Amino acid sequence: MSENVLDDLLRKNGLKVTKGRKEVLKLMEEKKDLPMKAEQVYDLIPRSVCASLSTVYRILNQLSEKGLLKSMLYQNGIMYYQYDSGEHRHYIVCSKCGKVAALENCPMDAFDNYIRKDTGFDITGHIFELTGICPDCKEHAESRE
Ligand SMILES: [Zn+2]
Numbered sequence: 001m002s003e004n005v006l007d008d009l010l011r012k013n014g015l016k017v018t019k020g021r022k023e024v025l026k027l028m029e030e031k032k033d034l035p036m037k038a039e040q041v042y043d044l045i046p047r048s049v050c051a052s053l054s055t056v057y058r059i060l061n062q063l064s065e066k067g068l069l070k071s072m073l074y075q076n077g078i079m080y081y082q083y084d085s086g087e088h089r090h091y092i093v094c095s096k097c098g099k100v101a102a103l104e105n106c107p108m109d110a111f112d113n114y115i116r117k118d119t120g121f122d123i124t125g126h127i128f129e130l131t132g133i134c135p136d137c138k139e140h141a142e143s144r145e
């Protein structure tokens, strides 16, 4: 996404263009396949742009309020943010370290058909959350035994 497009997007949504907002939005657009925690965003933003984690939080919340980002609270109680590309995706979250992975396909499609047949409803959407233990944490647990 070019500088001009970022400026436009912020202005169109009633936000003043600041270095911090631009940098966060650009990063989120580049990483749009993965939801990120504020801490992860903070680690990837130059300190010259966002000096503190609380600034990153503020920007993420502002961008979410304007609908530029989706914010989602996963089961482990941590807020994740993601660029809202309107894509339909599901994620699995590691309940130990909070790492997130995207699923290739929607596993609910077949289920939607079943519900349609069973109830006559057209399924217009679904929300479903997965939690598990990621390969790294699994290995860690096994090596400790
Ligand atoms: Zn893990």
Ligand SMILES: [Zn+2]
Pocket: 088, 089, 090, 106, 107, 108, 109, 126
């Ligand atoms: Zn789905």
